[in-house]
Amino acid sequence: MKQSRQTILLIALIATFFLGISSFVSPVGRIVCWSLYMVIVLSICLAIMLEARNPYKTLLWFYAILFFPIIGYSLYLVTGQLEVKGHLFREKRQDDRWYFERLEKNKPRDTWRMLTEMEQALSDFIHHTTKSEISFFSSATVLTNGQEKFPKLLSSLKKAERFIHLEYYIFRSDHIGTDIIDVLCEKAKAGLEVRVIYDGIGSLWLKRKAIKRMKDAGVDIYPFLPLREALNTQKLNFRNHRKIVIVDGHVGFVGGLNIGDEYLGRSKKFGFWRDTHLMITGEALQRLHTIFLMDWHYVSGGEKLAIETYSSTKAPSTQVDGAMHVVSSGPDSEQGTMADIYFSMVTSAKQSVWIATPYFIPNKAMRTALGTAAAKGLDVRLIVPEENDGFFTRYGTQSYFDELLSKGVSIYTYKKGFLHGKVILIDGLIASIGTANVDLRSFNLNFEVNVFLFRSSAVHKLVQDYQKDLEDCHQLSIAERQKRGLGIKLKEAFSRLFSPVL
Structure with a gap:
């Protein structure tokens, strides 16, 4: 829906609501206003449905707009444009x-054979998805x-x-x-x-x-x-x-x-x-x-x-010191570009998946990939900060712990200070480092840029730093999580509702 139409609908929604409760309007006039109000609300819901977005998100916006029409629609106009950002x-x-x-074009890839078949497949996927060529001379x-x-x-x-x-x-x-x-x-x-x-x-x-x-x-x-x-x-x-x-x-x-x-x-x-x-x-x-x-x-x-x-x-x-791709993602590119690459990295792993991120709000595909990797016996680790810089990001992140712990993912909380780096390590040979977190905001909303490294000395340094960071971490257990109080559970459940925009 065009911005001008959305603005007109919002103004009409506000006007009919206040006229409907006004004592200066006749009873018949108030009935007309409330009728128009409901028609506008239903029209907004119909327009959202026609956008063919994720059914789960569509229902969430339906509930918000039906129960709190003015507030819900105002929030939608500001934060609910995930699937229409292409427009x-x-x-x-x-x-x-x-x-x-x-x-x-980058130089001919005579050193392409230094990569394994799995690494070549991942590089080809990155190139196909983002048009970013691999570089061996960087x-x-x-x-x-x-x-x-x-x-x-x-x-x-x-x-x-x-x-x-x-x-x-x-x-x-x-x-x-x-x-x-x-x-x-x-x-x-x-x-x-x-x-x-x-x-x-x-x-x-x-x-x-x-x-x-x-x-x-x-x-x-x-x-x-x-x-x-x-x-x-x-x-x-x-x-x-x-x-x-x-x-x-x-x-x-x-x-x-x-x-x-x-x-x-x-x-x-x-x-x-x-x-x-x-x-x-x-x-x-x-x-x-x-x-x-x-x-x-x-x-x-x-x-x-x-x-x-x-x-x-x-x-x-x-x-030649390994190879790298430089990848940008954001509202001006295909939706979910970074999420697709992260998913492909995890599903390509043969031995280990190590992740460090300050904000962990994964989509369903990422949670499934991590759980499956752990279930197959891979060493899957996640480091997040013990204290976060926001209420919703802190408890939204924690709301995913139980699911992953139950599938065998090792989760660590960083205690020395605030961990803000965004690093993914695959088998100790491939790395992602950049600005994109493992969260829905980085996947769908933000303009991001990451570097994907293959078999370079930088990857070895990242592995060493990760191992050192583990020394300043506390490993969570299922038993520990089960002891948390009702207040914490409510905070996690409430924060998770806002995960699409965190």
């Missing part, structure tokens, strides 16, 4: 094709926590000679944020091209003074779907969760760490912050950079920046 972002999806068509360095990421990032920014392109979900103007802003302003004043994208909701705390300072220095900076625009276009619930930095076409950064003091463990609420980031060089950087350019085209109102303009001036690497 909302149709223009961006069409524009993105121009960028993908300009990507250079390098990934794991940056463990903010203490490793930010010094590397600042060093690369200070060495920039041509351009800096930076995109973050959360960008704060606190101590570390100011350090980065200082470098961006310095480089812009020196004549470098500096472009910045920040999410309009995630970066609400980025001060206007800081934004003005960057603009005055010559930094081109845009918000991604700012609050007013998002409300007007029904896109409020679709957020840019990506964290991308490209410097001179030589080096790039992607992963779980935003820009803020909390990511260095300076938050009194969270204390130690456990996270994982990647530094990338080589031909895969072109794909990561293209994702930024597509987003820039969207936020800037149509400015096209050709990827070949930003090609690296350094000689391409000929060293």
